[in-house]
Amino acid sequence: MDTIDYLVLILYFLGMSGIGLWAMTRVKNQEDFFLGGRRFGKLFQTFAAFGAGTGSADPVNTARGTFASGMSGMWSVMYWLFVTPIYWITAVWYRRMRCLTLGDWFVERYESRGLGVAYALFGCFYYMTYGAMLFTAIGKVATPLLGDQLFGLPLQTALLPLIAIIISVYGLLGGLAAAYWTDLIQGICIIVLSVLLIPFGLSAVVERFGNEGDTWTDGFRVMHEQLPETSFTILGADTSSEFPLYAIVSIVIINMVGIVLTPHFLVTGGGSAKDEFDARMGLVSGNLMKRFCTIGWVITALIVLTLFSSRPDLIADPDLAWGTATRELLGPPGIGLVGLMLACLLAALMSSVDCYMLVCSALVVRNIYVPFFDPDADESECVSVARLVGLAVVAGSVALALTINDMFQNLQLTWIVPVLFAAVFWTGMYWRRATTTAAWITFTFCLLFFFVAPIVIPIALPDLKTDPEYTRTSFLVETTTTRPAAPSDVARRRAEIASWTPDSGRPRPQPLAPGDPVTQTKRHGGVPLFWTGRVVPDGPEQLVEIRRRDVDGGQEIVWRRTGPLRASGRFRLEMILLDRLGINLEAMSAPAIRTLDLPIATVVPFVIMIVFSFITRRNRTDVLDRLYVRMKTPVHADPDLDRAEVEAGYANPSRFDDRRLFPGTDLEFQKPTLLDVGGFLISFLLCFGIIGLMMLIARIGT
Secondary structure (H helix, E strand, O other): OOHHHHHHHHHHHHHHHHHHHHHHOOOOOHHHHHHHHHOEOHHHHHHHHHHHHOOOHHHHHHHHHHHHHHHHHHHHHHOOHHHHHHHHHHHHHHHHHOOOOHHHHHHHHHOOHHHHHHHHHHHHHHHHHHHHHHHHHHHHHHHHHHOOEEOOEEHHHHHHHHHHHHHHHHHHHHHHHHHHHHHHHHHHHHHHHHHHHHHHHHHHHHHHHOOOOOOHHHHHHHHHHHOOHHHHOOOOOOOOOOOOHHHHHHHHHHHHHHHHHOOOHHHHHHHOEOOHHHHHHHHHHHHHHHHHHHHHHHHHHHHHHHHHOOOHHHHHOHHHHHHHHHHHHOOOOOOOHHHHHHHHHHHHHHHHHHHHHHHHHHHHHHHHHHHHOOOOOOHHHHHHHHHHHHHHHHHHHHHHHOOOOOHHHHHHHHHHOOHHHHHHHHHHHHEOOOOHHHHHHHHHHHHHHHHHHHHHHHHHOHHHHHOOOOOOEOOEEEEEEEEEOOHHHHHHHHHHHHHOOHHHOOOOOOOOOOOOEEEEEEEEEOOEOOEOOOEEEOOOOEEEEEEEEEEOOEEEEEEEEEOOEEEOOOEOHHHHHHHHOOOOHHHOOHHHHHHOHHHHHHHHHHHHHHHHHHHOOOOOHHHHHHHHHHHHOOOOOOHHHHHHHHHHHHHOOOOOHHHEOOOOOOEOOEOOOHHHHHHHHHHHHHHHHHHHHHHHHHHOOO
8 A cells, every 4th residue: 555545544534533523512412322313314314224234344255255156155245135125114113112222122022121131232242243243354355455564563453443443433422423424424435445446357357368459348258258157147056155045045034033133223224213204215225225336346256256266365265355356456556546445445344333332332321221220320421331332342343353264154153143032022023922031031042052052062071072973074075077278267277387386396287278178176065064163184084985976077076074073163053953853964065054053043932932922921011002002103203293192192002903903912913004015015126126137247248
C-alpha cells in the first residue's frame, strides 16, 4: 500500500468518528441510544438491514468458496436468500413487540427474568463469535496488502484492536443513530466494494489469456475458455463440492428457524422503524441488496480462480483470495484504490459490529444490570453502563479473532448457536400453551447436548480422541482421469515450470500444449465422522482399498483410513445417534457429514418444547392476553396515538379475536392480509429472479 492508500483509510476513520460525536448530542435516554427514538424510515432501515447483514466475512467467504468449488461456492453466503420472504412477516413482529430488546419479550412471554438473563448471555456469546469471524476476515484480506507485520507487531495483533477502537468511538458515543448514519455511508462503500474489482479483473484476464483485439468485456468468454464447465454450475457438480442441493436446503431451513430470534433483528428488523410498513420494506429490500452484491463477489471470485488457480498460497488458504486480488488487480500504485478497497471492507465490518455491540449493550442493561443490580438506575446511568458493555463485547470479538484461523468452521458454529432459543421463540410466538418450565427444559437440553457436552466429553475422556471407533472418517475417494489439456492446465504448468528449482526434490515439469493428454488426480473425503476438527495420523497411516471402478476418462479408487489416528475439535453427539441407527456414515460425502446434524438441531428442540409444554403448568392468562393483543395491534407512527391503541387493547384483550385463524384454540396465528400474502409472494419471486440472474451470468461468454 502507498501513502495515498493510508490517507484514504485515515479520512474514512475520521469521518466515522465525527458522525459518532455528532450523534452523541442527540442521545437523551435508552430508547435514543438503543433504538434511535424509533424514528427511522425506509431509507435508513434498508441500509441498516443491509449493513448489519453484510459483514467483511461475506465477500471473503464467497471468494473462498468460489475458489474452492466454482460458482456453487456462492452458497457460503447466498444460503440466506430464501429466508428473505420470511422477513416480510417477521418485521411486523419486531415493531409490534414495542420492546427495547428481544430479551424483554422473552421475560414477558415466559414470566421469567432468568430466561432474560440466559438470552442476554446467548446474545453476547453469539455476537462475539460472529464478530470474531468478521475481524478474522479483515485480517485475511489485509495480510496480502500490508504484509505479516504492522508497527513491528504481528498484523492481526496490531490491526484488529485499532479497528475496534474506531468502532467503539462512534458506536458507543452516538448509539444507534450514529450506527445508522454510518451504515448509510458504509452501505454505499459495500456496493462499491462489490463491483470495484470486476473491470480490473476482466482486463487482466483478457491481457493474460485473450486474443489480439479483445477488450475487457470479452473477459467472460475468456474465463469460459480457461476454466472447466463445472466452475460455472450453481449447484455442487460433484461429491467434492461443499454445497450440493441437500446441504443448501438443510442450511436454509436451520437459518430460517434460527435467524429470526437473533437479538439484532429487533433493531434492524423493524423495531427502530417509524411504522411496520417501513420496517417491512427496509428489512426485505436491505437483504435483497446484499444478494445483488453477492453476484459481484462471485464474479470477482471467478476472475481470481481464472488468474490465480495455480497459486500455492491460495490453494493452501483460499481465505486469502480476496486480498490477493486486491493487491494484484487494483490498478497502478498512487491512486488510492487499494486503500479504498480496504476501507470498503472495513465498512462491511463496522456496519455489522456497531449494531451487534449496541444490541448486546441493551440486553445486558435491560435484562441483567437493571433487574438484578440497580432497579432504580436512571437513563444516564443505563447509557453509561451500555457503553462499557459494548466496549467489552468488541474486545471479546477481537480476542476470539486472534485465535481463529478457519473461517468456514466458525461460520458453521453460528448456524447451530441459535437453536438454544429457536423452539422457545417460535412456540412462544404462536402457541399459548408453551410454558416456562418447557422453555427451561428445552434451553438446558440444547445447551448441554449441542455445546457443553461436545466440549466437556473430550476433556473428561481424552482417550476418545484416539479410539479407533470414534476416529473413523468418511471413505477417501481418489479419482484419476486423463483428458485433453485446457488453457488453464497449460497456464498452471507454465507456473509450475517457472517456480521449479533443481533443489526442489522433484523432476522438472514438462511443457504442456493445448490438447495434450493431461492426467489429473483428485482426492476428497476422509472427513471426521464424530469431530468438528481434523483427524490426523498419530503414527504410520494405512489406506485399505475398499473398491475401484472405471469412470469417464479414468478410474476411481475408494480407501478407508486406518492405523493410529488422533482427532481434534468438538465431539458430535448427534452423529453417535445416527451411527447407532445403522446409517452408513463412512460412505457419505463431506457436505452430507457436515450437515447431518442440522436436521436434528432443527427438529429435536421443537419436540422437547411441545411435549413438556403439554405436561407442565400453563402461564398466566392475563400476561398472555397483554402480550398477544399488543402483537395484534397495528403500529401508528405517532407515539401518542400508538400508546392509546395499545391501552385500548389492554382494556379489551379480545379486541382482535375476529382475526384469529383458529378461534377457540391455543394457536395465535392471524388471518393473513392481502399485504401479507402479496409481499411474501413478491419476495419469493425476487429470490428466484436472483437465482435466474446468476444462471444467466454463468452463461455469458459461452
